[in-house]
Amino acid sequence: MQVGDTITLKEKYEGKQYRVKIAKVIPYAAGIAVFMPIDQFNETFEMKVDLFDQGFRDPALLLKRLSTPGKPEYFTGYFSKEKLTDIDEKYISSCITEDDMTKLSRQMNVSMGGMFEMIKWFAVALAVLIIYLLTKLILERNTTAISMVKILGYENGEIGRLYLITTTWFVLFSIIISLFLSSVTMLEIYQALMINYNGWISIYYSPQVYPIMVLMVLGAYALVALVQFRRIKKIPMDEALKNVE
Template identity: 25%
Template sequence: MVKFNALLSRIVSLVTWSSMLIMVVVLYVLVRLVVARQRYSISLLKALGYSDRQVSRLYLDNYLWLVVGAMTVSIPVSLAIMSQVWRLMIVHLPLGIPFFVTLRDVAVMAGLALGAYAVVRLATSHDTRSVPVTEVLKFRE
């Protein structure tokens, strides 16, 4: 059993980190796209007197709810799928190794997802701050 866990630990860590990297890249591209498409609105808000912090909260903090919603759906679904895959993986082994995930493991998964969101939030906060107030005047001419 120790040998089996040692062999699987590399695969599990590879899948975990690669999925986190994919999540960060997709979320970063999504947020950058929204900010790029909403440059006029961001500039208008700044012209109306909203601070950079308020504009950033309005455009970037809503994605926290997207990440939380995705976690509440994806973690139970992935655990259900993985329990079935686990049964297929150990069907030919002469010993029974149960599939279990502790609350600590679920908390680590949620923490990694929220950490990935925090990294993306920090990386894209510069995009909303870099929109000039004069952007709104370009379309008025």
């Protein structure tokens, strides 16, 4: 939705429809909402103050409203970044603090944090397995060639760089592509899930997550590369002679 678009709001129970034009789009992480001036809201949705109910709950407030010129205004509440000190406590239904808003995230971290830690290390183990199988396949298919270059006088370090550097670039490229695709995919899935909820929780990736993920995969690759380098050292020179036809 963009500024100038017209949207239709449908009343859930009475079937009424209201067409409103978007004048401005603002970031609001708490949910998907439509904001409008209180006077326009009262007029559009025909919201009126129930004087009888108000007089029953607070006669003093009713007398004050009746003595004040103008039409009584309906309102649902106030949003404020600071504590309101000029309102009587009896008129305050609830006060939501930052601690209240973050309580759910803390509870989820306590109850599910251990599971996410397990998933993290499982992903590292899976990365080790995939990289190991990839490098193992490359070395097995080039065993004869490795033996031949040993006969030609190449050192183990030179052979390791020859075969493992290509794999290193492939791993780095895969990490970058995977981070981008996973971030975009998770964002799309998360937004699709949140549309079905009444509220809204913004998704946030900490900047330190990406370098940590890269370092973890590179650490896994370094471990595999060390194992495969030892495998290269164990390939004998006579392996090339055995397979000569």
